Amino acid sequence: MNDQPLWTPSPERAAATNMASFIDFVNERHGTSISGYAALHRFSVDRMEDFWTAVWDFCGVIAQARGETVIADKAKMPGARFFPDARLNFAENLLRNSGKHGDAITFWGEDRFRARLSHAGLRDEVSRMQQAFAAAGVKAGDRVAAFMPNMPETVVTMLAAASLGATFTSCSPDFGVQGVVDRFGQVEPRILVCCDGYLYNGKVNESLARIAEIVAQLPSVERVVVVPYASEKPDVASVPRAVRLADFLAPFAPKALAFESLPFNHPLYILYSSGTTGVPKCIVHGAGGVLLMHMKEHVLHCDVKPGDRLFYFTTCGWMMWNWLVSGLAAGATLLLYDGSPFIGRGNILFDYAAAEDMTHFGTSAKFIDALAKVGLEPAKTHRLAALRAMLSTGSPLAPEGFDYVYANVKRDLCLSSISGGTDLVACFAGGAPILPVWRGELQCRMLGMKVEVWSDEGRPLTGEKGELVCTAPFPTMPLSFWNDPGDRKYRAAYYEKYANVWRHGDWSEITPHGGMVIYGRSDAVLNPGGVRIGTAEIYRQVERLDEVVESIVIGQDWRGDVRVVLFVKLREGLALDEALAKRIRDTIRNNTTPRHVPAVIVQVSDIPRTKSNKIVELAVRAAVHGQSVKNVEALANPEALEQFRNRPELAA
Secondary structure, three states: OOOOOOEOOOHHHHHOOHHHHHHHHHHHHHOOOOOOHHHHHHHHHHOHHHHHHHHHHHHOOOEEEOOOOOEEOOOOOOOOEEOOOOEEOHHHHHOOOOOOOOEEEEEEEOOOEEEEEEHHHHHHHHHHHHHHHHHOOOOOOOEEEEEOOOOHHHHHHHHHHHHHOOEEEEEOOOOOHHHHHHHHHHHOOOEEEEEOEEEEOOEEEEOHHHHHHHHHOOOOOOEEEEEOOOOOOOOOOOOOOEEEHHHHHOOOOOOOOOOOOEEOOOEEEEEEOOOOOOOOOEEEEEHHHHHHHHHHHHHHHOOOOOOOEEEEOOOOOOHHHHHHHHHHHHOOEEEEEEOOOOOOOOOHHHHHHHHOOOOEEEEEHHHHHHHHHHOOOHHHHOOOOOOOEEEEEOOOOOHHHHHHHHHHOOOOOEEEEOEEEOOOOEEEEEOOOOOOEOOOOEOEEOOOOOEEEEOOOOOEOOOOOEEEEEOOOOOOOOOEEOOOHHHHHHHHHHOOOOOOOEEEEEEEEEOOOOOEEEEEEHHHOEOHHHOOEOHHHHHHHHOOOOOEEEEEEEEEEEOOEEEEEEEEEEOOOOOOOHHHHHHHHHHHHHHOOHHHOOOEEEEOOOOOEEOOOOEOHHHHHHHHOOOOOOOHHHEOOHHHHHHHOOOHHHOO
């Protein structure tokens, strides 16, 4: 166990946080004497109605009505309903800022494009888009889809749709035709907003030919709005029902925004599961739940304040985009980025951080690991005085990743490894600005989330590995899966193993510090000889070696048991030989157990991943076992799967 934390906020810094103010707010309102995070968390799960009402008031939710009931049917999971009598509008809450805290949005398209949008400018653009959507017949309950890069027009599209009560859904423009049709085809949008291209690694990729193919397979789409990016005036003649953005908006001048007053659980977003094991599930999230949960996470857990400058490296096909955009409700300026994060050997995002006084830097564990591999030292090369917090998600951040950040990015920094998912468009565990950061640990279970770790038999565990569960309702439980009669798929996804308890599918542990460690997906847990091993335990050891760029591990069915098979991607020009294989095995054995040591190690040239950069262990396992991999369109590099089939090293 770690003897000392890597970082502890000074008493002055902790006292100046929103979380410290919230504790005072709760104590004054309820006559409690809460002191510290552990007591606040207990209050948040033991007195849930009081807690969520306090979040609503402290964060200043704008609503036409709240109602007396905080949680109806609170014993039901699923089935509990938060603020069932409330009426509000999500977009109104995000567009509240008067403009006294600088820009609403700053945009970088790699090192080639720059744009800014003031708060007044954002409201004007949302007003024009709202009017254009309304003129096109869009109304509450309709779907508006975006096939867009992470740029200001995407935010405008979402806010305009939400202002009318339409449900917004998005994919990133690197998706193939079938991947988009598999998603949008299920939810039948009336409007499709798209770009004529997108930027990646210095190259502008044209999109209009693919968009024409997509629209041909989406009969529900009545209007295609094409945003210029690859060219100033895109030729849309080849795209059915298409109009350029400028022409779509031309009849409308900015005017005062009108916001549809809607129920708390009105459908705001449709997000999609990764889709690597079948057609993606369409997960419907409610406006009030997303607003309340994200305000809690931004204001309390991330300490976002008016005027802060919030960045997360994400595409519009990942839930972190939805999470990022909600930062407007906390008064933050959104720092959007489109393109590769590795321009200039990974310096581009730190160039952005320095140039724009970034206060919150959100990224993935894989990006941090990649920076460490190339030896980047932004603390020496960039001015990061404004940076207070760094957030990491997408996969578990290894202890060595924590070491790298504090040694090479910034010493005085709250490094928050966070974990949740598309399923809840939020976090179960993450950071707290009043807590220390311990090496390899997520700082805490999030407020209002009754998270536990359970054995297979449903016994709560501390200091042991097990299933991450949530035993009480929370505001962003999905409203439903789209087109799921009787909620059969929905219940099977989360509630099949433990009755009335959300099983998230992460193999986890609660630490003595009250934090958490995530060891990987529980459906990818290895089981050699009946011993369950989290894949992250192996990745942590293998990827410490300089020769290894990345790895993926699976369990192969083998002679009535399971054996551990490790695939490694090595630095360019290196080949796996017996000496390196022995070093890999020795590193794993010396730092874990003999059970963790792979029976077979195989070199590959690439590792398949989703569009949101997550490696796909289940797809690789299926390929190794000669099974078909469903919906390869969900992968960023589907061609990489072929090298895992028919490997002579794995033949029985």
